[in-house]
Amino acid sequence: MDALIELDALRLLWALGLIAVAIGLASWEQLGVQGTLAIATLRTVLQLFLVGYFLAVVFAWRNPWAVLAVLLVMLTVAALVARNRISKTLPRLLPLLWSSLLATTALTLTYTSWVVIRPETWYEPRYVIPLAGIILGNAMTAAAIAGDRLLSTLQSSRIEIETHLSLGATPTQAIHRYRREAIKAGLIPTVNSMMVVGIVKLPGIITGQLLSGIDPLNAAVYQMLIMFMLAFSTLLTGVLVTRGISRQCFNAAAQLTLP
Template identity: 45%
Template sequence: MQVIALAWWQLGLAALLVVALAACTVAGRLGMGRTLLIAAGRTVIQLALVGLVLEALFASARLHWVVLMAVGMLLIAGREVVARQKRRLLGGWAFGIGTLAMFLSSFTVAVLTLTVIIGPEPWYRPQYAIPLLGMMLGNTMTGVALALDRLTEGTWQQRGVIENRLMLGHTWQEAIGDIRREAMRSGLMPVVNAMAAAGVVSLPGMMTGQILAGTAPALAVKYQILIMFTITLGTGFGTLAAVTLASRRLFDDRERLRPDRLAAPRG
């Protein structure tokens, strides 16, 4: 299959359409014009820089460079988890729990997928390792952030109910059980919806990109199914770890609820 190369002027035409959309929002006084332009600018700059980094990384194919980039991606994802929470845990716990949960889930599933299922030589080959880990971290980050936000906000709003349950003799797990289940449901819902709609409502991004790049549709479908399953595993285990660790942090050693460990909501 022939791959059609895109020139920069063709991307410029697409950018003009974004500018036109921003102009329409300004004309309609929607207050989104500046936000759209900044987001579009960040997209161009960030992806261009990533493209340069990946070209250098693919050329060297050294394990330490792959590990360094993976750690950088993990730390940035941890920061985004904190930024997406309205009422986060104090003292760096929000960053620590989110980052640890993503590390345990995404890195473990990614390494198993590379070594056992895909099997590139070497197993850390950047062409496979970085895109796989990036997709897993992006989706796991969203799931963990949604789950932690629902957990902390629900705990704060229902702190009176939780304390009443504790006074009636419930354990801390029982007192916060319904909130934990709701947090898990919130974290997993995006990937569940994505799997349910894949191929019917929408074509997943990786599959579309591979087909546009000239990959046979049957092979692109196989890779997309694998990616959907690995993303679900990473998000599920990451959300479970984050909710478990964060809910325990909300109680002290004497099983007393500690709402003072939550930060005030951001304005």
């Protein structure tokens, strides 16, 4: 099999030609996003170079504390991004998201590492960091979608919920339907990806493995594992986040107290 073709500085400059054309097309159509595209491109280059050099050190060092530090940073950033997308006014939302993402990532990684992959060491950065990044990225999206859907639905259905409460329903019963729909909404991107993976699109993991020369069948099996991980982690995240938000929306007297 041919060796991997490395992208040197010249090839990277040629790759930037795609962005140059995109900016030119945006200018031609008067979209007003030329500056945004340029800034996004600059941030992409700087962030990925920094991450690449940093991970190269972590991979070579293979220190469990360094791996844990990387995972904690990723977890905190994911929780902050999800909080900003859901609400900045709901109290204790950030700790809820942080703990939910931690539980989801820990459970998924533990099962995958100990039962499926079984590397020599649990903190093998080659496996732990990429898999954690995939889990956190998708769980963050699921949390943001489910949390935002639940809060917006509760706001728009306040009268209906209070009517159920006045008729003797518990808070859990009064919002069960809204919480269920929020969880399903957070799961939609993952389910849609599972429906068309390998047919309509090739996800980043299998594409990267194919480009690096991995056997296509082995790459496909790894992609199956990842899709199964994402199905579990996004569903669990939606369940935990919506349950936590639901509890914060009612006081001790079972009254609806939305922010």
